Amino acid sequence: MKKSTLILHIEAKTGKTKEERRENGKKSALERSALLKKSLRFDKAAYNRTLGEGAPRSPLLRNCLAAFLVGGGICLFAEALFRLFLSLALPDKMAGQTVSVILIFLTALLTALGIFDSIGRFAGAGTLVPVTGFANAVVSPAIDTKSEGLVLGVGAKIFTVAGPVLLFGVFSGAVYGLLYYLFLLIF
Amino acid sequence: MDLLFGLLKAFLFGGALCVLAQLLIDLTRLTPPRILVLYVVLGVALGALGLYRPFRALAGCGVSVTLLGFGGNVAEGVREAVEAQGLLGALTGGLTAAAGSSAAALCFGYLAALLSRGKPKRL
Amino acid sequence: MPSRIMPHRGITVFSYAAVGGKEEHIGPLGAKLDFHDESGLFGAKTWELAEGEMEGLALEFALSKADLKGSDISLVFAGDLQNQCTATTHGLLPFGIPTLGIYGACSTCTEGLLLAALALGSPAVLRCAALTGSHFCAAERQFRLPLEYGGQRSPTAQWTATAAGAFLLCRYEDAPSPVRVTLSASMVGKPIDSGVSDASNMGAAMAPAAADSILTFLSESDTAPEDYDAIVTGDLGKEGTRLLYRLLEENGLCIRKQHTDCGLLLYDEAIQDIHAGASGCGCSAAALAAHFLPAFAEGKLQKILFLSTGALMSPSILEQGQSIVGIAPVICLEGGKQNSFCGAD
Numbered sequence: 001m002k003k004s005t006l007i008l009h010i011e012a013k014t015g016k017t018k019e020e021r022r023e024n025g026k027k028s029a030l031e032r033s034a035l036l037k038k039s040l041r042f043d044k045a046a047y048n049r050t051l052g053e054g055a056p057r058s059p060l061l062r063n064c065l066a067a068f069l070v071g072g073g074i075c076l077f078a079e080a081l082f083r084l085f086l087s088l089a090l091p092d093k094m095a096g097q098t099v100s101v102i103l104i105f106l107t108a109l110l111t112a113l114g115i116f117d118s119i120g121r122f123a124g125a126g127t128l129v130p131v132t133g134f135a136n137a138v139v140s141p142a143i144d145t146k147s148e149g150l151v152l153g154v155g156a157k158i159f160t161v162a163g164p165v166l167l168f169g170v171f172s173g174a175v176y177g178l179l180y181y182l183f184l185l186i187f
Numbered sequence: 188m189d190l191l192f193g194l195l196k197a198f199l200f201g202g203a204l205c206v207l208a209q210l211l212i213d214l215t216r217l218t219p220p221r222i223l224v225l226y227v228v229l230g231v232a233l234g235a236l237g238l239y240r241p242f243r244a245l246a247g248c249g250v251s252v253t254l255l256g257f258g259g260n261v262a263e264g265v266r267e268a269v270e271a272q273g274l275l276g277a278l279t280g281g282l283t284a285a286a287g288s289s290a291a292a293l294c295f296g297y298l299a300a301l302l303s304r305g306k307p308k309r310l
Numbered sequence: 311m312p313s314r315i316m317p318h319r320g321i322t323v324f325s326y327a328a329v330g331g332k333e334e335h336i337g338p339l340g341a342k343l344d345f346h347d348e349s350g351l352f353g354a355k356t357w358e359l360a361e362g363e364m365e366g367l368a369l370e371f372a373l374s375k376a377d378l379k380g381s382d383i384s385l386v387f388a389g390d391l392q393n394q395c396t397a398t399t400h401g402l403l404p405f406g407i408p409t410l411g412i413y414g415a416c417s418t419c420t421e422g423l424l425l426a427a428l429a430l431g432s433p434a435v436l437r438c439a440a441l442t443g444s445h446f447c448a449a450e451r452q453f454r455l456p457l458e459y460g461g462q463r464s465p466t467a468q469w470t471a472t473a474a475g476a477f478l479l480c481r482y483e484d485a486p487s488p489v490r491v492t493l494s495a496s497m498v499g500k501p502i503d504s505g506v507s508d509a510s511n512m513g514a515a516m517a518p519a520a521a522d523s524i525l526t527f528l529s530e531s532d533t534a535p536e537d538y539d540a541i542v543t544g545d546l547g548k549e550g551t552r553l554l555y556r557l558l559e560e561n562g563l564c565i566r567k568q569h570t571d572c573g574l575l576l577y578d579e580a581i582q583d584i585h586a587g588a589s590g591c592g593c594s595a596a597a598l599a600a601h602f603l604p605a606f607a608e609g610k611l612q613k614i615l616f617l618s619t620g621a622l623m624s625p626s627i628l629e630q631g632q633s634i635v636g637i638a639p640v641i642c643l644e645g646g647k648q649n650s651f652c653g654a655d
Contacts, residue, residue: 036526040522079194101287104288112303120462121463124209129204129205129208174277219461
């Protein structure tokens, strides 16, 4: 049934339009409040507008400093490994991939030992932005859903956090590929 | 000297990309998963515009091991694949470029699940 | 239409017990818990079952303190934080007590006590139990992110308590021991749309409902905050408490002197990284069973208003961009056989 026909149907059955029903609801709520000696004046819009006033804020400077040091530190460690592999005559691309795999392995290990969540809590974006964040996003639901079994638990839910990263990465890559293909055709 | 300079650049650029994400977390209502997606898509866009390669040449692992680098690699992979295979490359290039990291995360994730069990978080 | 306040004649809470996890044991109420488990599993295989085990343990302690067994209880109102109250029903299986599952998010504790008091209005009900619990790990899995996920919590975020509380109620004449506390009146809360859609700011989502219930209860009963030793909210936390004061003061009511929040009682800020405080059904239940009811027994309290605050939300509703609706049922507890709503017996 189309939405408009459905609405007509409901109107015919109840004898009231949606607006009338909403008005009636408001009226009965007012009648109910009128019976009370006093009722709370609560302006939802104003409440939400001023919610932030006086609210505790994240310690921005501390968070940024931690993110900078830990994130930078991870990248520095990666760069050192990368240069080590290059000096061992590994080709550029392989060296890069090996570094990523090592970071992912270390993240998986620390996550499994229950240490990574404390590091992430301290570092914030510092562990989120490097590939460690992606790895933790895959490993943590895997460990968490073990109780639901290896297939429907771990297997199905391993991507609950990291799935969007893969989807949007691959999809935007495909869109770029299509555009690039058309570009090559035309020029 | 070149080594030290390279390490320093990786530290500074990597750190700066993390600070940017931290500012997004603390000052906007973006949640971490959204920021990860943002970085990956931004990386693909940088790669598509041909900016990722010079950025990586400058920052080294400071960008290549971040999610921005993940996206950049996807774009690079797609370009190479399209050049080699035509339109099919638009589909094969991305995952091929991301294969190492994705497979590593999946396999290590599964092993981690097999070998460990959830611990309660500390306050 | 009669007033929204429902007086209860001659109803007492005659036994109670609280059980908690490791962090709850470290906190200020730790020594008063009847039992705690460092591992948080309470002998169960999963966090979900652990929540039920914990509730079962709390009920077991409440029963044994009064020298009763499951078959002495006519019915139990019980609920937890999981879908379909699965923890509760699993935990209650060994007792064989007729069960009514209830769900009021973190307001379940007061909701259960209120319903138990109403049920005791029927002569068919001899003793009635109210039971609730919440488990941090199960709640994180259901509502937020995997436990091992490494991220920062917002400063307004609250920590779901791993705790359970059980309460046994009966009429005065059936009480096995001298009556220490009376459940003299209650009021059902109204769902209030807070407009807040931030899952890490539950305090803000619940404060309007708490404000509405407190203001309505005080004005309908013609009482002032000074008439109570304490006005206790369930789990508003720091942020919710701040907003509750602001909302009430905008309406010309100041409760700063009398107000306490269970979310701020459970953990020790000096040694525990509590952010905005504790939350969850177990939070107010454990605080009531381990702190407030013993204070009545010791004669330190004479009259309190107790309202657990619930934030009714699910991940789906938040992802769909809807706001969180809050609810806050109220009960009034008085020392001994005092009853300012029906007159003392």
